[in-house]
Amino acid sequence: MDGFSEGREVKVMAQSFWDRITDMSPRPLYIILILAIAFPFISPLRIPISIADYTKAAYNFVESLPPGSIVLSPNVIEASCWGECGYAWIATWEHFFQKDLKIVAISLYKDGPLLCERVIDVLKSRGVNVEYGVNYVNLGLVPGFNSAIAAMVEPPDGLHRLVKTDYFGNSINTLPLMSEIKCIEQVDLICSFTSGWGEDWVGLAVIPYGAKYIYSCIGVMQPTLVNQYSLKLCIGGLAGLKGGAEYELMMGNPSTGVKSMDAISTTHALVIIFIVVGNIAMVFTRKKGD
Amino acid sequence: MSSFLKIKEISIAICALLGIIMIGQYYINIPAISTAANYAQIFTTSIAGFMMIFGTFTLLLYNYNHFKKKTPGQWYLSAWTIFLIVSLATIGLVMGPDHFYFAWMFENVFINLDTAMYSILGFYVMAASWRAFRARNIDATFLLVSGVLAALVNAPFAEAIFGKSILNVGNWVMNVPTMAGLRTTYFGVALGSIYVALRTFIGKEIGWMGLAKEER
Amino acid sequence: MVATTIGPWIGLFFTWAIYSYLLYKENIAFRFAEHTFIGVAAGINFVMAMKTLQGNTLQPILNGELIYAIGLILGIIILLRYIKPIKFASNWSMAFYVGTTLGLTISRLPITSIIVPLKSFFLPPNTLDNIVLIAGFFTVLSYFIFGRLPNKQVEQARDYVNRAGRLFLMVTLGAMFGASLLGRFAMVIERIYFTMRTLGLAA
Amino acid sequence: MIIKNTSQFIILLFSMFLPYLTLRYYAKQVELPIIRELPALNVIPEMVGRAAEMGAKSLWIPGITSRVDARVISGLSILTKVAEEVAIKGGEIVCATARPVFMPLIEDAAITGYTAGGHPEHKPDVRFLTDQQFAFCAGVMGIIDRENCQANFYVGGWADEALPISAAGLAKGAMQIAGDTNMYQLPYFVCTCDYVMIAEEFLVSGAVLTRDKEQLGGIIGADLLKYALIVLCILGIIAASIGSNFIVQILSY
Helix, strand or coil, rough: CCCHHHHHHHHHHHHHHHHHHHHCCCCCHHHHHHHHHHHHHCCCCCCCCCCCHHHHHHHHHHHHHCCCCEEEEEECCCCHHHHHHHHHHHHHHHHHHHCCCEEEECCCCCCHHHHHHHHHHHHCCCCCCEEEEEECCEEEEECCCCHHHHHHHCCCCCCHHHHCCCCCEEEHHHHHHCCCCCCCHHHHEEEEECCCCHHHHHHHHHHHCCEEEEEECCCCHHHHHHHHHHCCCCCEEHHHHHHHHHHHHCCCCCCCCHHHHHHHHHHHHHHHHHHHHHHHHHHHHCCCCC | CCCHHCCCHHHHHHHHHHHHHHHHHHHCHHHHHHHHHHHHHHHHHHEEEEEEHHHHHHHHHHHHHHHHHHHCCCCCHHHHHHHHHHHHHHHHHHHHCHHHHHHHHHHHHHHHHHHHHHHHHHHHHEEEEEEEHHHHCCCHHHHHHHHHHHHHHHHHHHHHHHHHHHHHHHHHHHHHHHHHHHHHHHHHHHHHHHHHHHHHCCCCCCHHHHHHHHHH | CCCCHHHHHHHHHHHHHHHHHHHCCCCCCHHHHHHHHHHHHHHHHHHHHHHHHHHHHHHHHHHHCCCHHHHHHHHHHHHHHHHHHHHHHHHHHHHHHHHHHHHHHHHHHHHHHHHHHHCCCCCCCCCHHHHHHHHHHHHHHHHCEEEECCCCHHHHHHHHEEEHHHHHHHHHHHHHHHHHHHHHHHHHHHHHHHHHHHHCCCC | CCCHHHHHHHHHHHHHHHHHHHHHHHHEEEECCEECHHHHHHHHHHHHHHHHHHHCCEEEEECCCCCHHHHHHHHHHHHHHHHHHHHCCCCCCCEEEEEEHHHHHHHHHHHHHHCCCCCCCCCCEEEECCHHHHHHHHHHHHHHHHHHHHCCCCCEECCCCCCCHHHHHHHHCCCEEEECCCCHHHHHHHHHCCCCECCCCHHHHHHHHCCHHHHHHHHHHHHHHHHHHHHHHHHHHHHHHCCHHHHHHHHHC
């Protein structure tokens, strides 16, 4: 076997190796993904997390709010986005209650009211002082997306025209907090948890009435958040799971969000390695002139 | 009289009138229009509520047909679906959604199922990163380089290994070229939506009338 | 510490019934989980809809504010679609819904999607960032201009501009792709963490 | 003053009525407005020819969207073009959908194409698999695998099923085209398909194929608005360079 044919043989063997890699069944990759996620939960890597400027801006604005301010917290989110926005939701609401702010929660999608109660249960288990009707109200579901938003922000009393009873069936006249808020003019901050664009709140509340708006979105909407923040349409925001972890760090009590960020590191590292290896495999198989 | 009511021009007129009221609320300084628009929006939320109920009836009907026809491999699953809908609906309405059974089904069954169903794509992305995310042409090359940089901005390990510079490059790509492309697509989407709205108000675009196809 | 109540174990069964579709192939456990998901989702959907209609549409009518009856009637008309002879009436409510939703959307588009983004490009071209932003604006907008210019040479030059515009769009799509990884994996991470917590492998 | 937000109102009126005026103008013209070259449309004949030579099939899928909107209509006009090419060059099309309501529309589009290609007697192969997203995914991946589809068209309204289906087509070495306005699925299509029609380019491709004079007239109207935006931006840049915000004041009047 002279050098040339030997080299060619090695090359042929290398190409068939890459071919086999390319046509491999995806199931081993699924197992690798599961292990890559499970590993950091067993022995945490504790990789430091740098905080994005829009998350800092959101935190600092909430810090600057005087006690007793009213926060309108709408959500347009499915239960499946709990893994993304759940931790940001818990962290921001905990911060609101710590600052003695008052939260008016309203849901524009069917899973919202139940998710609000799930956040409140977590906060109550952490000993946060939640007094229903005084510093927290759950107005339940109001469907219709931008029609509901436009109706509730309208002065003088759009919210009282739109919503008559809360999620538990109490009339809103019996809730002390609801007498302090009639429309957008009494709202000091809108903190929206959404899997959508968030354009509705910009067009219906921020631009016409100058409302202060925190846009807590799912990961895929990060470019939209960066766009709104740089155009000063929102005063800050949280980008999915990373936003939740960053807010937990700024609050000083890292919890599930921060714990999950190690798994973000391992999964992202895996995907990038696979993309690089996949492209190398392509270069090799292309050399065969296919 | 009834044939007159059937013509679709009535629906188109209603649609155009509501569109004009909504535009009028923001652009015309007449309080009466704002009040009319506010109430029209409240009625729209009521219609949306009834559309949700309508969706549930359609699903019940679909599964009941399967159950009645004893479709093999499907009828018992349809029976189980019908049982779930009816049991949750009655308990949710009679006892209220904060009743133990309703809250338990949401907490232990629904959230787990919904998240598991949508997380399947995370597995597909992992498998595809191996075979599909290839720089086969210039377009795909630009996309993958920008995608990897955006992923490195989000993953803490990148800063730990490559230092602050990788973050600066990634943030620059996210803040400058990406924003240039994203904002410019807004123009096309906005002009397209406004033009489709006009065609809807003058009756040329009636896809939404799919509810009653005969009158198209 | 292993989960003591039955709830998390039910959740575990459903999670891995869904994943059995991936790790094995479609099977009866997956289809059972899928139909449970459809059933519970429809049940929650129905209860939430009835609560909001009862609380925010019916209640005010009983309290004497009769204007809300219009919303009630428009809503009931939607349900008439099942009665063949008066099925056409459901179009009126759809027309009301589509007119309001479309009218509201397009009334705000000139400011949110045209003026504000356009003003962000009013930059003196004296820094690299400004030059790239301005270049991105002109090339991508040219890419979305579809009428062919009468002049041949200008049209050939525009092909290169469109090519650059398409590459800007590729960078934008790439950033969306990179950011979507954060979202996709966050869901899988939550499921694996839930599984480990239920099995007592993680705190 | 009775009008608020005047500058926005002017932009809204222009955006609504200018395309309508050009639409009316071109409706009366004999020849069609000339649209720039769209690379995706030139590739269709080559793709179908290649699949026919290999004895493979073409595959057309409108995605999982449930409404007959502009995206599905564009997808249907692309199906008519593919059917015409198949009638001329031979081979076969498989159309898979997740919405039973689409089936008559798909059959009409395919038969129109076959007739244009000179084979009105061809029977379109239109299949309703299931309306469940991931079950639909599995069904389509099965068709790609078993029936060797080498010319795949993913044109319509897509969601998370885009990646698994197009990746399966790529693994079989098929030539693929995709088109959608949903920017979140386009990155996956760019990696797995040979050509991707992005947002408006996809809708225009549909209008070009159907030679719909009115829709093409509307597109020319939208072009004029975009030229106006370019002029406004040039003025804005000049104003910013000399430090005045004259244009900004006009726009916020």
